[in-house]
Amino acid sequence: xxxxxxxxxxxxxxxxxxxxxxxxxxxxxxxxxxxxxxxxxxxxxxxxxxxxxxxxxxxxxxxxxxxxxxxxxxxxxxxxxxxxxxxxxxxxxxxxxxxxxxxxxxxxxxxxxxxxxxxxxxxxxxxxxxxxxxxxxxxxxxxxxxxxxxxxxxxxxxxxxxxxxxxxxxxxxxxxxxxxxxxxxxxxxxxxxxxxxxxxx
Amino acid sequence: xxxxxxxxxxxxxxxxxxxxxxxxxxxxxxxxxxxxxxxxxxxxxxxxxxxxxxxxxxxxxxxxxxxxxxxxxxxxxxxxxxxxxxxxxxxxxxxxxxxxxxxxxxxxxxxxxxxxxxxxxxxxxxxxxxxxxxxxxxxxxxxxxxxxxxxxxxxxxxxxxxxxxxxxxxxxxxxxxxxxxxxxxxxxxxxxxxxxxxxxxxxxxxxxxxxxxxxxxxxxxxxxxxxxxxxxxxxxxxxxxxxxxxxxxxxxxxxxxxxxxxxxxxxxxxxxxxxxxxxxxxxxxxxxxxxxxxxxxxxxxxxxxxxxxxxxxxxxxxxxx
Numbered sequence: 229x230x231x232x233x234x235x236x237x238x239x240x241x242x243x244x245x246x247x248x249x250x251x252x253x254x255x256x257x258x259x260x261x262x263x264x265x266x267x268x269x270x271x272x273x274x275x276x277x278x279x280x281x282x283x284x285x286x287x288x289x290x291x292x293x294x295x296x297x298x299x300x301x302x303x304x305x306x307x308x309x310x311x312x313x314x315x316x317x318x319x320x321x322x323x324x325x326x327x328x329x330x331x332x333x334x335x336x337x338x339x340x341x342x343x344x345x346x347x348x349x350x351x352x353x354x355x356x357x358x359x360x361x362x363x364x365x366x367x368x369x370x371x372x373x374x375x376x377x378x379x380x381x382x383x384x385x386x387x388x389x390x391x392x393x394x395x396x397x398x399x400x401x402x403x404x405x406x407x408x409x410x411x412x413x414x415x416x417x418x419x420x421x422x423x424x425x426x427x428x429x
Numbered sequence: 430x431x432x433x434x435x436x437x438x439x440x441x442x443x444x445x446x447x448x449x450x451x452x453x454x455x456x457x458x459x460x461x462x463x464x465x466x467x468x469x470x471x472x473x474x475x476x477x478x479x480x481x482x483x484x485x486x487x488x489x490x491x492x493x494x495x496x497x498x499x500x501x502x503x504x505x506x507x508x509x510x511x512x513x514x515x516x517x518x519x520x521x522x523x524x525x526x527x528x529x530x531x532x533x534x535x536x537x538x539x540x541x542x543x544x545x546x547x548x549x550x551x552x553x554x555x556x557x558x559x560x561x562x563x564x565x566x567x568x569x570x571x572x573x574x575x576x577x578x579x580x581x582x583x584x585x586x587x588x589x590x591x592x593x594x595x596x597x598x599x600x601x602x603x604x605x606x607x608x609x610x611x612x613x614x615x616x617x618x619x620x621x622x623x624x625x626x627x628x629x630x631x632x633x634x635x636x637x638x639x640x641x642x643x644x645x646x647x648x649x650x651x652x653x654x655x656x657x658x659x660x661x662x663x664x665x666x667x668x669x670x671x672x673x674x675x676x677x678x679x680x681x682x683x684x685x686x687x688x689x690x691x692x693x694x695x696x697x698x699x700x701x702x703x704x705x706x707x708x709x710x711x712x713x714x715x716x717x718x719x720x721x722x723x724x725x726x727x728x729x730x731x732x733x734x735x736x737x738x739x740x741x742x743x744x745x746x747x748x749x750x
Contacts, residue, residue: 350444
């Protein structure tokens with residue numbers, strides 16, 4: 229069954245649409261042809277591996293790399309899954325605030341696939357590393373670019389999901405970031421007050 | 430749709446391949462840093478021996494391409510600066526594989542090494558296939574010189590080569606219009622014979638550079654022999670490592686590893702003290718070698734005609750067979 233599904237190459241459409249047509253990606257997720265929930269987690273896994281390799285390539289290369297590439301990526305993968313689930317939950321909440329129908333499962337799949345462009349960071353940064361031409365600058369540059377591309381995929385997907393305009397989709401997408409930003413801001417203030425209090429005593 | 434799917438599969442395959450290449454590249458780099466063999470111990474840290482490499486003809490700016498690391502005298506001096514500023518470096522092995530090069534570039538490296546020597550950092554020169562002329566000049570700044578039995582060294586002298594293409598120009602009917610501010614402004618022109626006065630002028634530069642060469646070698650080798658010992662063999666002759674040892678131009682016959690051991694000994698380091706070599710990406714080295722192959726570059730014996738057209742006023746401490 230799984231082999232037949234793999235050989236049909238229908239699963240490749242999900243990756244293809246995430247790069248070329250995010251709206252078609254959502255339609256594919258909605259139709260559940262093929263089933264995409266488990267498959268979508270291959271994307272954060274690949275991103276974790278690519279991130280570890282790219283950072284090891286650009287940074288100081290020590291034997292710790294072997295630990296990173298064997299166990300470290302699993303930790304990063306779990307962290308990414310956690311981030312995806314929290315973000316999807318918050319996006320779902322934001323959607324419901326706009327009176328849209330909530331569907332956290334579809335959000336998780338969509339956010340997972342939206343990370344797909346980030347796997348290209350390795351080949352892009354590697355070229356500049358090999359030619360020793362400002363690799364760190366270009367790594368940052370491409371990282372930002374791919375992050376924007378990822379956001380664009382998720383926003384288009386959300387827009388298609390709720391049949392709404394891009395403006396609302398952007399608000400839904402940015403809601404988790406805003407909420408987490410506010411939470412971190414208050415945590416920093418709280419820690420600052422605690423620190424000042426501790427020093428004053 | 431099938432075509433698009435296949436393209437995507439190809440992209441995924443390329444990504445996997447890139448990851449594998451990157452992992453191999455990182456592993457090979459770490460392997461190089463650790464030295465030979467796979468070790469289960471951690472990275473080498475602590476006091477050790479630094480390696481500086483002088484390879485190919487010595488000139489101020491080395492071969493520069495996007496694929497290569499910086500080379501040339503400026504690259505060597507930068508490397509020596511790095512080693513000087515690193516508190517873990519207790520001795521330096523200067524690995525030389527060079528037939529010499531331009532006077533100024535050679536002198537810059539010599540003076541840099543001399544400054545390090547005055548700072549009491551033990552310097553050991555290790556000769557590879559060739560460390561002749563300027564290559565030997567640089568080596569003489571070190572406290573101790575180790576040569577292989579078959580290393581080509583010596584060639585103490587100065588040379589300036591300029592082709593005379595007058596006959597060819599006459600044959601082709603080419604004449605040059607030269608408008609100059611002084612009678613010597615086009616000295617060493619390729620399209621006419623050199624005049625006796627011009628020859629004399631060049632000879633003076635050659636003699637002055639030669640005297641400096643002999644004086645500096647004598648200064649570096651003062652603990653072994655003085656200028657009087659150097660002069661009789663400073664006639665441009667090349668010699669093997671063995672002959673050089675007989676003439677006290679080197680202190681010991683041995684390999685690069687012997688030089689590293691000697692450095693550890695002179696710096697009173699442990700026998701297994703780490704060696705800090707220049708770190709280059711293995712992939713970068715591979716590409717650089719490929720580049721050299723494709724352009725047919727021969728560092729040891731470059732085409733002299735090309736050199737002369739590049740710079741007619743090149744006066745060198747160099748062995749030019």
